[in-house]
Amino acid sequence: xxxQGSREEITTCVLGKVEEAFSTLICSLTAPGQLQGMPxxxxxxxxxxxxxxxxxxxxxxxxxxxxxxLAWLYGDPRHxxxxxxxxxxxxGIGPNKAQPSVFYFDILKCVTSIxxxxxxxxxxxxxxxxxxxxxxxxxxxxxxxxxxLPNAKPQDYFNQSLCVPSFDLAGTTLVSxxxxxxxxxxxxTAGCLPDVTALKNIPNxxxxxxxxPSSINDTVNGIRNAKGDIVNSFNAKEIGVRIFEDFASxxxxxxxxxxxxxVVSFLFLLLLRFIAPVMVWxxxxxxxxxxxxxIYHCWWEYDNYKKSAVSITDIGFTTDFKVYLQxxxxxxxxxxxxxVVECILLLTLIFLRTRILIAIALIQESSKAVSHMxxxxxxxxxxxxxxxVCVAYWxxxxxxxxxxxxxxxxxxxxxSTQDNCGQISGNETCDPQTFYNSTDYxxxxxxxxxxxxxxxEGLLQRNLFNLQIYNVVAFLWCVxxxxxxxQCSLAGAFASYYWALNKPSDIPTxxxxxxxxxxxxxxxxxxxxxxxxxxxxxxxxxxLEYLDHKTxxxxxxxxxxxxxCLKCCFWCLEKFIKFLNRNAYIMIAIYGKNFCVSxxxxxxxxxxxxxxxxxxxxxxxxLLFFGKMLVVGGVGVxxxxxxxxxxxxxxxxxxxxxxxxxxMPIIVVVVGAYLIAYGFFSVxxxxxxxxFLCFLEDxxxxxxxxxxxxxxxxxxxxxxxxxxxxxxxxxxxx
Numbered sequence: 036x037x038x039q040g041s042r043e044e045i046t047t048c049v050l051g052k053v054e055e056a057f058s059t060l061i062c063s064l065t066a067p068g069q070l071q072g073m074p075x076x077x078x079x080x081x082x083x084x085x086x087x088x089x090x091x092x093x094x095x096x097x098x099x100x101x102x103x104x105l106a107w108l109y110g111d112p113r114h115x116x117x118x119x120x121x122x123x124x125x126x127g128i129g130p131n132k133a134q135p136s137v138f139y140f141d142i143l144k145c146v147t148s149i150x151x152x153x154x155x156x157x158x159x160x161x162x163x164x165x166x167x168x169x170x171x172x173x174x175x176x177x178x179x180x181x182x183x184l185p186n187a188k189p190q191d192y193f194n195q196s197l198c199v200p201s202f203d204l205a206g207t208t209l210v211s212x213x214x215x216x217x218x219x220x221x222x223x224t225a226g227c228l229p230d231v232t233a234l235k236n237i238p239n240x241x242x243x244x245x246x247x248p249s250s251i252n253d254t255v256n257g258i259r260n261a262k263g264d265i266v267n268s269f270n271a272k273e274i275g276v277r278i279f280e281d282f283a284s285x286x287x288x289x290x291x292x293x294x295x296x297x298v299v300s301f302l303f304l305l306l307l308r309f310i311a312p313v314m315v316w317x318x319x320x321x322x323x324x325x326x327x328x329x330i331y332h333c334w335w336e337y338d339n340y341k342k343s344a345v346s347i348t349d350i351g352f353t354t355d356f357k358v359y360l361q362x363x364x365x366x367x368x369x370x371x372x373x374x375v376v377e378c379i380l381l382l383t384l385i386f387l388r389t390r391i392l393i394a395i396a397l398i399q400e401s402s403k404a405v406s407h408m409x410x411x412x413x414x415x416x417x418x419x420x421x422x423x424v425c426v427a428y429w430x431x432x433x434x435x436x437x438x439x440x441x442x443x444x445x446x447x448x449x450x451s452t453q454d455n456c457g458q459i460s461g462n463e464t465c466d467p468q469t470f471y472n473s474t475d476y477x478x479x480x481x482x483x484x485x486x487x488x489x490x491x492e493g494l495l496q497r498n499l500f501n502l503q504i505y506n507v508v509a510f511l512w513c514v515x516x517x518x519x520x521x522q523c524s525l526a527g528a529f530a531s532y533y534w535a536l537n538k539p540s541d542i543p544t545x546x547x548x549x550x551x552x553x554x555x556x557x558x559x560x561x562x563x564x565x566x567x568x569x570x571x572x573x574x575x576x577x578x579l580e581y582l583d584h585k586t587x588x589x590x591x592x593x594x595x596x597x598x599x600c601l602k603c604c605f606w607c608l609e610k611f612i613k614f615l616n617r618n619a620y621i622m623i624a625i626y627g628k629n630f631c632v633s634x635x636x637x638x639x640x641x642x643x644x645x646x647x648x649x650x651x652x653x654x655x656x657x658l659l660f661f662g663k664m665l666v667v668g669g670v671g672v673x674x675x676x677x678x679x680x681x682x683x684x685x686x687x688x689x690x691x692x693x694x695x696x697x698x699m700p701i702i703v704v705v706v707g708a709y710l711i712a713y714g715f716f717s718v719x720x721x722x723x724x725x726x727f728l729c730f731l732e733d734x735x736x737x738x739x740x741x742x743x744x745x746x747x748x749x750x751x752x753x754x755x756x757x758x759x760x761x762x763x764x765x766x767x768x769x
Contacts, residue, residue: 081627089560099509110435126167134167171227296708300715308402333370394654401722415714418521429510515566527624533729561630565616666712674704
């Protein structure tokens with residue numbers, strides 16, 4: 036190369052070239068994270084963020100573990116899993132393992148509306164003897180009057196299996212009338228309660244039985260009320276067994292259907308790289324075509340009714356809305372509305388076509404990113420497992436807390452009209468182990484010591500409500516943290532894809548694992564901060580729902596309107612916080628800043644590009660909604676035809692007659708297919724959002740020069756009329 040000019044000019048030029056080369060070298064050696072020069076690998080500097088929130092979250096988790104340990108030590112879930120007899124012994128375990136059901140001697144004693152003692156006990160226990168039995172009675176039975184004859188033997192009229200274990204019929208003589216009633220019953224949640232469908236079969240001689248109502252109808256109503264005061268008439272255990280049988284006979288086909296849903300979701304995401312432009316434009320022009328047809332149809336209807344003498348003023352107001360479709364003014368209004376909407380859509384399409392092209396290009400780029408990081412598609416399984424752990428821990432802790440305490444037994448009179456039994460108020464405590472050997476209540480032969488509840492004394496029991504509140508708050512915080520951790524980990528993986536200058540050579544070897552480790556190592560505090568904000572909003576919403584439920588009957592129109600406004604506002608606030616948190620986690624994954632700085636930067640970046648945000652969001656939602664409908668609808672229809680017997684596979688032994696409820700596996704398949712599609716598409720949606728924020732940052736921070744090259748794909752640069760200038764004109768592999 037030859038230089039022309041004076042010696043000073045040549046010297047200045049050479050020094051300038053040296054300075055430029057030195058500056059380029061310095062830029063290439065600057066600390067990673069400044070995203071300038073031409074680093075081939077994205078590696079921002081990370082440090083621990085929001086340490087105070089991290090410490091607070093760890094303290095809350097430790098407290099949550101302490102609450103669980105206390106609940107485990109003092110709680111006993113057997114109290115709600117197994118019924119008890121009158122002495123407080125469990126049925127179905129221990130000495131009564133062979134007797135899983137509890138039998139009520141006189142079911143009519145359980146009617147709180149007519150029995151003073153039952154009302155006193157507030158429906159918690161029936162003031163009648165209860166025993167553990169192997170099998171519930173299957174016939175209606177009442178004591179025959181001839182059992183009172185002097186020579187009658189009790190063992191000829193009573194069933195020893197339904198007696199108290201310590202009671203022997205062979206050595207017993209009936210000395211006074213007793214009132215016993217056994218009903219045709221079924222096992223409802225381990226309790227022998229009357230089968231209401233068989234009440235019409237009550238024998239007529241029950242009307243002449245001592246101790247029973249003189250009318251059969253009164254007996255039927257009493258049994259119905261007694262059962263309603265104990266438990267609702269839903270045979271959960273029986274239906275549960277049948278559902279379990281259905282699962283046992285169809286689980287292979289359910290798994291096969293879910294595998295099909297997973298394969299279809301996976302293929303759909305990969306094919307978006309090629310079919311996204313076609314699908315988007317087909318859907319857009321499909322909407323425009325539907326609008327155009329609507330305009331034509333409204334004009335056609337308007338033209339038909341134009342000569343009609345009837346107008347909308349002649350009809351006035353009517354509840355028969357079909358009448359309004361027979362006047363020209365209605366169709367004219369529809370015509371104007373549809374025309375305005377169609378014009379708006381056309382203008383939007385014309386002026387936002389570039390942004391639609393950008394959205395399509397980002398969607399295609401997201402499909403490429405997912406194809407380079409296949410492990411990200413299975414990360415929702417980790418989130419799902421962690422959420423199951425959170426839900427299980429919360430449920431078990433709540434159950435153990437609710438059953439903590441010592442059982443309380445009280446003295447009740449089975450027949451308050453007998454002797455002096457009316458003096459028993461049901462407030463005296465007793466010990467079932469010593470009660471029947473003492474003579475304290477010998478003046479009342481119907482006195483019994485029965486289980487009532489669990490005491491609320493002691494430090495743990497007095498703070499039981501507060502511990503349950505703590506359980507709920509910690510549960511919500513953990514759930515939101517798990518979701519945030521998944522979003523930040525995925526964002527870090529996809530950010531490493533975008534900021535790799537030469538793809539795929541510059542993409543880290545294990546991008547998802549590295550992003551997950553960075554998230555756990557540096558950003559637990561920031562994720563906990565965002566999760567805490569969302570948790571507080573959710574708690575307020577729960578409180579509002581609780582207040583609305585408790586005061587609904589007493590609310591006036593003004594208070595109902597105010598409550599509705601509050602619920603709506605906090606619902607919107609929760610949606611906004613979720614949106615803000617999601618983008619804040621992306622910025623945390625990209626730059627490693629704390630939550631507040633990341634949330635502010637993300638919000639301002641999105642507000643500066645609000646039109647692009649709306650277009651990309653709607654286009655992505657449209658595509659993913661179509662994908663979900665394809666997966667769920669297709670697999671659901673296939674499951675319906677198979678499990679209903681309309682499709683039979685050759686060589687298969689499965690028949691729909693094998694199922695008790697053929698709709699149950701269909702529901703499981705549909706719900707499972709939706710969860711699978713949601714898991715796959717949530718990863719894809721996170722990829723789109725991450726690449727979009729990276730794209731906006733790329734546009735604002737870089738100008739295509741050698742020092743600040745664009746990292747976007749060549750297709751995006753072509754749409755925006757951008758290009759990289761310098762030795763590497765482009766991005767390498769696209």
